[in-house]
Amino acid sequence: MERTSMTVVCLLVCLSFVLVKGEDPYLRFExxxxYGTIAPLGVPQQGILINGQLPGPRINCTSNNNIVVNVFNHLDEPLLLTWNGVQQRKNSWQDGTPGTMCPIMPGTNFTYRFQVKDQIGSFFYFPTTDLHRAAGGFGAINVHSRALIPVPFDNPADDYSVFVGDWYNKGYKSLKKILDGGRTIGRPDGIHINGKSEKVGEKVAEPLYKMEAGKTYRYRFCNVGMRTSVNVRIQGHPMKLVEIEGSHTVQNVYESLDLHVGQCLSVLVTADQEPKDYYMIVSSRFLKQAELSSVSIIRYVNGKGPASSDLPAPPPENTQGIAWSMNQFRSFRWNLTASAARPNPQGSYHYGQINITRTFKIVNSRTEVDGKLRYALNGISHTDSETPFKLAEYFGATxxxxxxxxxxxxxxxxxxxxTIASNIKNATFRNFVEIVFENHEKTIQTYHLDGYSFFAVAVEPGKWTPEKRKNYNLVDAISRHSIQVYPNSWAAVMxxxxxAxxxxxxxxxWERFYLGQQLYFSVLSPARSLRDEYNLPDNHPLCGIVKTMPMPSPYKA
Structure with missing residues (x-):
């Protein structure tokens, strides 16, 4: 009896040790x-597919999961994929941008390894090399809360990913030649929804989504386009906003929502109307020419009857439309009463009480250099190097x-x-910074920051001055990774x-990205410790001047 008791105790101790020391779950993908023939607007062209799909496979994971994605490049060009909005703590080696990684060469593979550490929300992946973004290659990254962390709404009947955006019929290689030749790719040809474009009254074989009467569904919208802001709305169905780019929001109800390039948000939609078909409508915003739009069918299970051709009106355009969109942005608020999967739970991170240590004021511009179109930030139009900047830092070859x-x-x-040059800014580890984007152009801008979420504290017309800080939302601004800047306006984030x-x-x-409207923040840890940043992964390919250099000493704990 005594021996049995001792055995049970030992088993419990061992089990406790395993539970404490065990890693978070792994999800593995291949x-x-x-290439594949696609026709989002009805014109066949060469597109980029993942496992034969567009959109590509969905990464459906839970906070703190370890993600392993083995990517085989069967294209005839180098390839990189980035994980838009996934913070990848201490691991910019997996960021999938030309400044951090050597590309996956044709006929080879590379295994990405990263953790969705302390995150929830709606994100997406896409290719960053050349103009591949214009050819597809995108898909969903949906990060769910762990079971112990309550979500501020009931589980939906289903969870739908909706990718929307503009599209060009020329094909991405033709678009690249246009930009390389110093010209703009111009106005897109249309709008797609999940790689398809339909018009009112067209007969469709299958609806895009189905709903059962009385049930509530989650729709995750992401704008994966090249340059065009859009507005999304669902005929006869209000949308309750519940999440923006990893943050639970105050649950306001909207008839339509503006969604800018690179941004994602989640809404809840209840099937409480007459059981039949309804249109989901996506239309362009702030284009100089006529509106572009597309629709898709949402069908009630066992519903009878086609969707009505009487569509809800889009928001206003021009100056009035900018004011409408700006006011909608201001209505977005962080849900301070909800739990969240991050080191500083919502409501406990009082960002408005932290002193700013450095302010970056960034002004975008469009000009010509030697007769060719370029875009710049504070006078620097970025260009990449054969040697990724992160590798140059690691090998001491900057x-x-x-x-x-x-x-x-x-x-x-x-x-x-x-000036055309590589644009890398030194930044101090753990500094609390303010970034102000000021847009002097007549077109809307959208910016994204990898590796972090920031507090989007203000958007306003005119020019920014330090006195404008009195207008910041320092209480419940959304923690997110992208921000739009309206024409002749500014936006501030912290x-x-x-x-690191x-x-x-x-x-x-992406035209602006390709022609120089970008930079890299170099955030180095003085300690060079594994507590702050991981070492170069063993499987990381080398290229450029570091290919023949001796390996540096690794970081230590």
């Missing part, structure tokens, strides 16, 4: 990236690849004076640079 801080913290040159690595700050409007 993706084959290929002096052979780039110079830090060519771009000033504050604009100091006229908008039309531009964040703590507590994630090299991180991309970029325009999400």
């Amino acid at each position: 993706w084959n990236v290929t 002096d052979k690849v780039f110079k830090y801080d060519l771009m000033p913290d504050q604009p100091s040159t006229p908008d039309d004076k531009v 964040t703590t640079l507590d994630n 690595g090299l991180w991309s700050l970029r325009s999400e409007m």
Whole structure:
């Protein structure tokens, strides 16, 4: 009897040790990236598929899961995938941008490994190399809360990912030639919903989504387009906003929602109308020419009758439309009463009481250099290097690849004076910084920051001055990773640079990204410790000048 008791005790101790020391669960994926014929607007062209799909496979995971994605590149070009909005703590090696990684060469594979650490929400992946974003290659990353963390709404009957955005019929290789030739790709040809475009009255074989009467559904919208803001709405069905880019929101109800390039949000929709078909409508915003739009069918199970051709009206355009959209942005608020999967739970991180240690004021511009179109930030139009900047730092070879801080913290040159160079900004680890985006152009902008979420504290017309800080929302601004900047307006965000690595700050409007409207923040830990940043992964390919250099000493705990 005594021996049995001792055995039970030992088993319990061992089990406790395993539970304490055990890793978080792993999810493993194998993706084959290929070309395939697609026709989002009805015009066949070469697209990029993952496992034969567009949209690609969904990464459906839970906070703190370890994600392993083995990517086989069957294209005839180098390839990188980035995980838009996934913070990848201490691990910019897996960020999938040209500044951090050597590309996956044709006929080879690379295994991405990262953790969705202390995150929830709706994100997406896409290719960052060349103009591949214009060819597809995108898919969903849905991060759910762990079972012990309550969600501020009941489990929906189903969870739908909706990818929307503009599209071009020329094909991505033709678009690349246009940009390489120094010209703009111009106005898109149409709008797609999940890689398809339909018009009112068209007969469709299958609806995009189905709902059962009386049940509530979650729709995760992401704008994966090249340059166009859109408005989304569902005929006869209000949308309750519940999440934006990883943050639970105050649950306001909207008839329609603006969604800017690179942004994601979640809404709840209740099937409480007459059982029949209804249209989901996506239409362009702030284009100079006529509106572009597309629809898809949402069908009630056992419903009878086609969708009505009487569509809900889009929001206003021009100056009135900008004011409408700006006011909608201001209505978005962080849900301070909800739990969340992050180190600083919602309601406990009083960002408004932290002193700002550095302010970056960033002004975008469009100009020509040697007769070719370029885009810039504070007079620097970014260009990539054969050697990724992160590898140059790790191998101690920065002096052979780039110079830090060519771009000033504050604009100091006229908008039309531009230098083409690698744009890498030194930043201090764990500093609390303010980034102000000021847009002097007549077109809307959208920016994204890898590796972090920031507090989107203000958008306003005109030019920014320090006195404008009195208008900041310092209580419940949304913690997110992207921000829109309206024409002749500014936007301000705040964040703590507590994630060591090299991180991309970029325009999400891919023509602008491709032609220089981006930079990298280099956030180095003085300790060079594994507590702050991981070492170069063993499977990480080497390229450029570091390929023949001896491996540096690894970081230690």
